[in-house]
Amino acid sequence: MSRKSKEEIAEIYRQMQDHICQSLEKADGNGKFREDAWDRAEGGGGRTRIFESGAIIEKGGVAFSAVHGPTPEKILQKLGLEKADFFATGVSIVLHPFSPMVPIIHMNIRYFEMENGVNWFGGGIDLTPHYVVPEDAKYFHQEVKKVCDEFDSEYYPKFKKWADDYFFIRHRNETRGVGGIFYDRLSGKTDEEFQQILDFSLSIGRLFPEVYGYFMEKNSKIPFGEQEKAWQNLRRGRYVEFNLVWDAGTKFGLDTNGRTESILMSMPPQAEWTYMHEPKHGSPEAFTLEHLKKEMDWLTFVP
Amino acid sequence: MSRKSKEEIAEIYRQMQDHICQSLEKADGNGKFREDAWDRAEGGGGRTRIFESGAIIEKGGVAFSAVHGPTPEKILQKLGLEKADFFATGVSIVLHPFSPMVPIIHMNIRYFEMENGVNWFGGGIDLTPHYVVPEDAKYFHQEVKKVCDEFDSEYYPKFKKWADDYFFIRHRNETRGVGGIFYDRLSGKTDEEFQQILDFSLSIGRLFPEVYGYFMEKNSKIPFGEQEKAWQNLRRGRYVEFNLVWDAGTKFGLDTNGRTESILMSMPPQAEWTYMHEPKHGSPEAFTLEHLKKEMDWLTFVP
Numbered sequence: 001m002s003r004k005s006k007e008e009i010a011e012i013y014r015q016m017q018d019h020i021c022q023s024l025e026k027a028d029g030n031g032k033f034r035e036d037a038w039d040r041a042e043g044g045g046g047r048t049r050i051f052e053s054g055a056i057i058e059k060g061g062v063a064f065s066a067v068h069g070p071t072p073e074k075i076l077q078k079l080g081l082e083k084a085d086f087f088a089t090g091v092s093i094v095l096h097p098f099s100p101m102v103p104i105i106h107m108n109i110r111y112f113e114m115e116n117g118v119n120w121f122g123g124g125i126d127l128t129p130h131y132v133v134p135e136d137a138k139y140f141h142q143e144v145k146k147v148c149d150e151f152d153s154e155y156y157p158k159f160k161k162w163a164d165d166y167f168f169i170r171h172r173n174e175t176r177g178v179g180g181i182f183y184d185r186l187s188g189k190t191d192e193e194f195q196q197i198l199d200f201s202l203s204i205g206r207l208f209p210e211v212y213g214y215f216m217e218k219n220s221k222i223p224f225g226e227q228e229k230a231w232q233n234l235r236r237g238r239y240v241e242f243n244l245v246w247d248a249g250t251k252f253g254l255d256t257n258g259r260t261e262s263i264l265m266s267m268p269p270q271a272e273w274t275y276m277h278e279p280k281h282g283s284p285e286a287f288t289l290e291h292l293k294k295e296m297d298w299l300t301f302v303p
Numbered sequence: 304m305s306r307k308s309k310e311e312i313a314e315i316y317r318q319m320q321d322h323i324c325q326s327l328e329k330a331d332g333n334g335k336f337r338e339d340a341w342d343r344a345e346g347g348g349g350r351t352r353i354f355e356s357g358a359i360i361e362k363g364g365v366a367f368s369a370v371h372g373p374t375p376e377k378i379l380q381k382l383g384l385e386k387a388d389f390f391a392t393g394v395s396i397v398l399h400p401f402s403p404m405v406p407i408i409h410m411n412i413r414y415f416e417m418e419n420g421v422n423w424f425g426g427g428i429d430l431t432p433h434y435v436v437p438e439d440a441k442y443f444h445q446e447v448k449k450v451c452d453e454f455d456s457e458y459y460p461k462f463k464k465w466a467d468d469y470f471f472i473r474h475r476n477e478t479r480g481v482g483g484i485f486y487d488r489l490s491g492k493t494d495e496e497f498q499q500i501l502d503f504s505l506s507i508g509r510l511f512p513e514v515y516g517y518f519m520e521k522n523s524k525i526p527f528g529e530q531e532k533a534w535q536n537l538r539r540g541r542y543v544e545f546n547l548v549w550d551a552g553t554k555f556g557l558d559t560n561g562r563t564e565s566i567l568m569s570m571p572p573q574a575e576w577t578y579m580h581e582p583k584h585g586s587p588e589a590f591t592l593e594h595l596k597k598e599m600d601w602l603t604f605v606p
Contacts, residue, residue: 036579050578061578171557171566237570244547245557254474254548263474267540267576274572275353275364276339276564 003191004198009111010066010089012198014047016109016205017064017091021049023209024062024095027216030055033062038259043069044087048262051095056102056220060095061265071114072256084116090123091205092249094266095212100232101222102215103129103136103177104239106266107208108249109201121197122184124159125204125211126167128177130228130235132288136215137178137298143211144181144204145299151200159183164294169242174292176242231285234277236268243267306494307501312414313369313392315501317350319412319508320367320394324352326512327365327398330519333358336365341562346372347390351565354398359405359523363398364568374417375559387419393426394508395552397569398515403535404525405518406432406439406480407542409569410511411552412504424500425487427462428507428514429470431480433531433538435591439518440481440601446514447484447507448602454503462486467597472545477595479545534588536575543574 004012021033031054039045046065051057066089076083090110097104109123127140141160148155159181167176181204188194243250243266253263279285307315324336334357342348349368354360369392379386393413400407412426430443444463451458462484470479484507491497546553546569556566582588 059576059578171561171563233573240543240574241547241567244544245554251548257474260474261579264544264576265578269577270536270573270575271543272573273362273567273570275362275568 003194006087006113013089013091014064017062020209021062027213028054028056031057040067056097056216057095058098059269063092063262074256084114086114088112096268099220099224100130100228101224102219103127105212109205120185120187121201123201123204124163124182126163126177126180130232131284132178132291134301134303140211141298143207147203147207151196169238175294178298233270233272236271237273239268240271306497309390309416316392316394317367320365323512324365330516331357331359334360343370359400359519360398361401362572366395366565377559385419387417389417391415399571402523402527403433403531404527405522406430408515412508423488423490424504426504426507427466427485429466429480429483433535434587435481435594437604437606443514444601446510450506450510454499472541478597481601536573537580539571539574540576542571
């Protein structure tokens with residue numbers, strides 16, 4: 001078995017974008033993706049797809065890109081790499097639902113390769129409910145673990161911890177949501193291992209519309225009022241804070257002259273900030289804050 | 304004439320906070336400041352004042368702080384300083400008005416001193432209109448220049464350029480607003496020079512309620528509708544982007560375990576993001592975008 005080329009991987013990821021967009025349009029029932037194709041001056045380009053007029057999804061994007069050229073100096077420095085041209089391809093998704101009862105979701109699968117032979121996969125999927133609901137968090141982690149376990153029983157515990165550490169709003173001492181998995185610089189010694197990691201990323205890609213379709217269907221039926229909308233907007237503010245202050249991908253993209261509108265498609269449609277907001281003791285909002293913590297074991301959680 | 308001590312400067316700045324808060328309450332006519340006094344574990348503290356229920360100001364804060372202790376390692380590194388205890392005091396303000404026709408404003412005056420004798424003043428004032436109006440920008444820059452010129456004819460051109468460079472949203476290739484002045488690490492060789500720089504910062508402090516009072520009075524009478532409110536929310540989104548991605552003070556505060564709620568009092572009450580928003584050709588919104596540029600000479604601007 002020979003190793004897939006970077007062009008083949010890009011084509012597989014491009015098809016993954018198609019698959020995910022079709023699935024989300026079907027699950028939403030009303031919205032459609034609008035495509036923006038763009039070119040990168042230094043090489044490559046992408047197609048950013050933005051969801052519009054959704055019944056369930058208020059704002060969201062599913063982006064594919066495959067870019068190449070001289071590796072930016074900042075990336076070489078940051079990652080401790082020797083100078084060589086790079087190629088990077090991936091699918092990146094953030095969806096903000098209308099309903100505060102439906103969680104925000106993020107997924108990313110990516111492949112990076114340099115002309116000198118350096119290469120790795122990275123990615124992750126994590127859930128950011130406006131209201132933490134233990135059964136939902138459990139369901140999400142169960143499904144993610146199932147996919148991980150098909151490949152390596154060490155993946156889930158390792159990548160779950162990595163997500164806890166990565167999706168952490170340090171200045172709030174809060175996790176962004178209930179976590180999920182995050183992995184980076186994963187490569188294989190043999191062609192078989194390389195293929196296995198690619199397959200793992202594709203399984204995460206296929207899991208995405210299934211698991212989010214489940215929440216779209218189930219949670220969009222839950223009634224809510226103005227109080228829940230107000231809370232949603234505060235949580236969206238936290239999402240903005242995480243992405244602009246701590247998210248390595250966002251910071252790096254903005255710092256290296258990436259395509260701003262594609263990078264910031266992760267921003268919510270609206271967000272709010274209230275000075276020193278404190279939810280009422282015993283409220284679902286307070287419960288949420290109390291459970292946005294690292295090292296929550298959602299698989300076995302008992303309230 | 305002897306040099307003012309750090310404690311005396313802190314006291315003068317504390318009184319400046321009082322003066323500004325009283326002036327703003329009077330100009331608004333309805334809102335009142337709520338005070339949050341806080342202590343810093345490592346030494347010192349502050350009083351953050353948040354404006355509530357304003358007729359003109361929707362959300363804003365006027366913060367005073369005087370903190371001291373061992374200089375955080377990150378600050379030593381970043382500023383290239385030798386290890387010694389520090390003392391820092393200042394007044395920091397951001398005001399977000401209800402009306403999109405009234406500009407957002409920011410002002411900061413601060414003093415930093417180390418036990419080894421290192422010391423300097425920093426600060427600035429800048430205006431962020433949701434709609435760029437050349438006469439308003441001209442008025443603002445005239446008033447700021449007048450204060451600068453009382454001290455040193457080189458201040459205005461030098462600090463105006465510094466503000467253009469500092470208040471710049473690099474990933475949007477836009478200035479945050481119509482600029483103003485920014486200065487840092489300004490010290491005096493003699494006691495007289497030191498006093499002059501302190502006096503300069505106090506003149507900026509006194510200018511603040513005068514110049515903003517002018518805009519509160521004049522611009523809050525201008526009618527507006529839903530279109531202007533929607534644009535305001537997009538511009539507020541840009542304000543968020545600048546503060547969380549590029550503002551050195553904000554980043555640094557969040558990175559060194561500063562008081563999050565005081566640092567993020569600069570956040571607007573709401574903000575919005577729309578993918579690839581482009582204002583109509585020839586609209587006031589398009590005019591605004593076209594003029595959020597560095598090196599605009601607002602004093603002599605002719606449209």
